Amino acid sequence: xxxxxxxxxxxxxxxxxxxxxxxxxxMSHETMYWYRQDPGLGLQLIYISYDVDSxxxxxxxxxxxxxxxxxxxxSLILDSAKTNQTSVYFCASSLSGTANTGQLYFGEGSKxxxx
Amino acid sequence: xxxxxxxxxxxxxxxxxxxxxxxxxxxxxxSYFPWYKQEAGKSLHFVIDIRSNVDRxxxxxxxxxxxxxxxxxxxxxxATQPEDSAIYFCAASGGASSSFSKLVFGQxxxxxxxx
Numbered sequence: 075x076x077x078x079x080x081x082x083x084x085x086x087x088x089x090x091x092x093x094x095x096x097x098x099x100x101m102s103h104e105t106m107y108w109y110r111q112d113p114g115l116g117l118q119l120i121y122i123s124y125d126v127d128s129x130x131x132x133x134x135x136x137x138x139x140x141x142x143x144x145x146x147x148x149s150l151i152l153d154s155a156k157t158n159q160t161s162v163y164f165c166a167s168s169l170s171g172t173a174n175t176g177q178l179y180f181g182e183g184s185k186x187x188x189x
Numbered sequence: 190x191x192x193x194x195x196x197x198x199x200x201x202x203x204x205x206x207x208x209x210x211x212x213x214x215x216x217x218x219x220s221y222f223p224w225y226k227q228e229a230g231k232s233l234h235f236v237i238d239i240r241s242n243v244d245r246x247x248x249x250x251x252x253x254x255x256x257x258x259x260x261x262x263x264x265x266x267x268a269t270q271p272e273d274s275a276i277y278f279c280a281a282s283g284g285a286s287s288s289f290s291k292l293v294f295g296q297x298x299x300x301x302x303x304x
Contacts, residue, residue, distance in 0.1 A: 109294075114198075115296060116278060116294040116295050116296040117278065119291060119292070132291070133190070164232065164233070176221050177238070178225075178235065178292065179235075180225075180234065182231070183232055
């Protein structure tokens with residue numbers, strides 16, 4: 075079953091609190107991503123991970139960090155969340171190298187509200 | 190870096206008519222152009238893509254056209270059905286300043302198919 079699973083799906087935090095968003099995939103994909111989606115802005119790439127401990131900044135990495143200790147698991151961490159980090163966060167995965175068709179598989183999204 | 194502009198933020202068509210969503214990109218070297226569909230409250234899933242070595246691709250009722258000279262690509266949905274109602278995102282990657290994996294998304298077009 076090809077699936078990307080995100081936890082939690084909904085989260086409310088206060089400004090300054092830490093946030094952990096978790097993502098898992100069962101397809102043994104090497105490459106995983108974190109995007110955020112805001113109205114009128116589409117999806118913006120926060121971080122990309124090419125494999126375990128091989129992470130690269132995307133277009134908007136400031137205020138975020140990631141961790142990938144197992145191929146099937148990719149975490150997004152917000153240390154001291156800010157109100158402008160209120161958003162819907164999507165995790166995605168894809169094959170890489172010569173097997174990469176380019177297609178991303180997305181999770182269901184995690185809606186974060188920072189008060 | 191690459192910028193992808195999606196020209197129609199909303200689009201309404203009558204059931205059975207065709208819908209056309211247009212995107213432009215800035216990086217001449219971009220070579221991969223996928224489209225994703227997001228139904229209300231759900232995640233994104235891949236619908237069709239086109240690579241720069243062709244200028245037209247069709248999959249059932251979906252047609253993608255690519256004009257490399259104008260740096261423009263479009264999604265045509267023929268014989269629209271109510272279940273085509275969703276937000277459609279175009280994207281581009283493979284440009285000079287980014288890897289094949291780093292998709293840059295447009296802002297999204299909300300398509301409504303009216304019975």
